[in-house]
Amino acid sequence: MTTPTATVTPRGATGSRLLNKVPEVTAWFWIIKILCTTVGESFADYINTTLGFGLTNTMLLFTAVFAVVLTVQFRTKRYSPFPYWLTVVVVSVTGTLYTDMLTDQQHVPLWLSSTVFSVLLAVVFGVWWLRERTLSIHSITTFPREAFYWLTVLVTFALGTATGDWTLELTNWTPAQSVFLPLGLIASIAALWRFGANPVLAFWLAYILTRPLGANIGDWLASPKVATSAGEPVGLGLGTFATSLIFLSAILATVVYLAISRSDVVETHEVTHERSVTTNLRKERISLGAFGVLAAATVALMVWAHNQPHVTCDPTGQSETLPACPKAALTAGQTAAAVAKYEKLTRTAIAQDQAGTAAASHATVQKMRDDWDADTTSLQAVNNTTWTALDDQMDAVLKTYAIDHGKIQPASAAEQEKQLNVLLGDFQSHRF
Structure with missing residues (x-):
């Protein structure tokens, strides 16, 4: 999915002008974005659980790393694949950890964290629009816009984690089964974008949904082939380290290719591709209604899945998505x-x-x-x-x-x- 909208430069925009600081949205963009979200899930679990670093320490570590890589990204004058995608990888882990901290340490219900992050995202979008009069990523050419962009990315990762985990909690789907919901929604959004939906809205909806998609893929690859306790996910049994290594290697190979080909640099892409800027308000309104129908259908599917017979508690008390089952006194x-x-x-x-x-x-x-x-x-x-x-x-x-x-x-x-x-x-x- 690409976003064929022209760069909007409102008269009220402030900040030093730069070349666009984000990549062109091509197929490579979506591939590497999903790879990054998978790493966000598997690598966070590896550091926290497998290495025994602890959730709090892992969160503090990656918050510090995120601050460093974001500083490097801000200091660049134009989009460069290595600092940009390194920042996405780190923010994917950091956003995941923030939601995990609320769920596992503060015991905030997933429905509540999903609601809070949704409201926060709406606020960020609202302030961004009021200040810059555009939410298009083709206009990330000033420091304020880049700051809004990365804040939005961080919140979308946290929101995607919360809604993805909440979906698993409600439906009790396996990681393999749960892949199909975000995949189907992304495909539907892409179809509506092709039809004539607002490209900025379609982009950000798809961007949010890549988080649960990547996380579910990561869980499916890393989870053991046989459940260790009731309610625990099962998958291919690769483990969090192997899964992280595979996807980090794939990210590195893709970034090297993009750095050499420069096919995702906006200015290069504009020279080799004709950007069609068309606006059809009638099709946008129809697509907006279709988005509403899609949302209602998703809610109906989750309600149906939730009402199906399934395991509702974990006898070991160690599940990340299920409450512990009540236990009788020991003999x-x-x-x-x-x-x-x-x-x-x-x-x-x-x-x-x-x-x-x-x-x-x-x-x-x-x-x-x-x-x-x-x-x-x-x-x-x-x-x-x-x-x-x-x-x-x-x-x-x-x-x-x-x-x-x-x-x-x-x-x-x-x-x-x-x-x-x-x-x-x-x-x-x-x-x-």
């Missing part, structure tokens, strides 16, 4: 086994701290946190007072490892060992 034998498991994990982490293997100790404590969260309902049902006391000390341990507490640097190994010893003593003295 005496099960409780003793659970406490023994945590005592063993605590001793292992202490030994790893003493051996100077900080990464291994962090991974052990991360596993202990995950298991503790999964067992919370059952252990609380046995003895809530004991669970509360142990949970408070578990939280103190997590703070020293900078897990779930937003600290940039963990505490010293000695402090970690100290808090782990306190936790070990609590497990031995507080009986369920």
